[in-house]
Amino acid sequence: MFITFEGPEGSGKTTQIRLLAAWLENRGFGVVTTREPGGTRIGNGIRALLLDIDHTEMTPRTETLLFNAARAQIVHEVIRPSLKAGQIVLCDRFADSTLAYQGYGYGQNREELARLIGYATGGLVPDLTIYLDVQPEVGLARKQAGSSQEWNRLDAQTVAFHRAVQAGYTALIQAEPDRWAVIRSESPAEDVHRAVVELVASRLPAQVEEAL
Numbered sequence: 001m002f003i004t005f006e007g008p009e010g011s012g013k014t015t016q017i018r019l020l021a022a023w024l025e026n027r028g029f030g031v032v033t034t035r036e037p038g039g040t041r042i043g044n045g046i047r048a049l050l051l052d053i054d055h056t057e058m059t060p061r062t063e064t065l066l067f068n069a070a071r072a073q074i075v076h077e078v079i080r081p082s083l084k085a086g087q088i089v090l091c092d093r094f095a096d097s098t099l100a101y102q103g104y105g106y107g108q109n110r111e112e113l114a115r116l117i118g119y120a121t122g123g124l125v126p127d128l129t130i131y132l133d134v135q136p137e138v139g140l141a142r143k144q145a146g147s148s149q150e151w152n153r154l155d156a157q158t159v160a161f162h163r164a165v166q167a168g169y170t171a172l173i174q175a176e177p178d179r180w181a182v183i184r185s186e187s188p189a190e191d192v193h194r195a196v197v198e199l200v201a202s203r204l205p206a207q208v209e210e211a212l
């Protein structure tokens with residue numbers, strides 16, 4: 001089972017993935033957690049290029065290609081082999097981030113992006129995508145209050161950009177309501193975790209759910 005987490009900056013994806021992984025592991029599931037961009041040696045090299053706050057000259061097309069280059073590597077090296085081995089894969093961001101940020105945020109052609117994503121992933125689509133819903137201003141404030149090392153080139157975009165990204169996510173969710181689940185993420189992490197667990201438990205195969 002392939003589960004991805006999406007949401008604006010500071011929506012708590014990393015914390016929720018950690019909590020969900022522990023919950024699943026405690027119940028005997030094999031879990032692999034990973035993140036985009038990154039998750040592999042090559043992907044981490046690409047991540048450094050992408051998020052460097054000094055790379056102000058990077059064009060949206062270069063950015064799009066780099067995100068998808070890192071994606072091709074993580075799908076090949078981590079995600080497909082783990083799914084094949086029967087593990088539950090939890091990924092912090094995936095292809096929907098490209099559609100939301102590069103598509104709706106930077107106005108890149110979404111049909112071209114969809115083709116590029118198909119090329120990078122070989123057509124791999126998540127079974128479930130959890131959108132952690134916070135207002136962009138709240139998320140950015142949370143992130144800015146954290147370590148400055150986490151503050152990256154995309155965070156430094158305008159609030160209008162982050163609003164466009166949020167509108168993009170709304171459109172993506174409406175287009176594929178069966179794949180997406182929206183969880184409000186402004187409450188304490190434990191409350192959000194409970195909602196995530198309830199959702200994931202209901203999506204696990206029936207025989208597994210009975211054993212819980």
Ligand code: TYD
Binds near residue numbers: 051097154
């Ligand atoms: P990261 O520090 O991992 O942020 P977050 O904790 O919010 O996931 O930085 C990833 C940044 O890259 C984030 O601003 C979203 C952006 N991004 C894209 O623009 N396109 C993509 O395809 C992906 C995967 C991420």
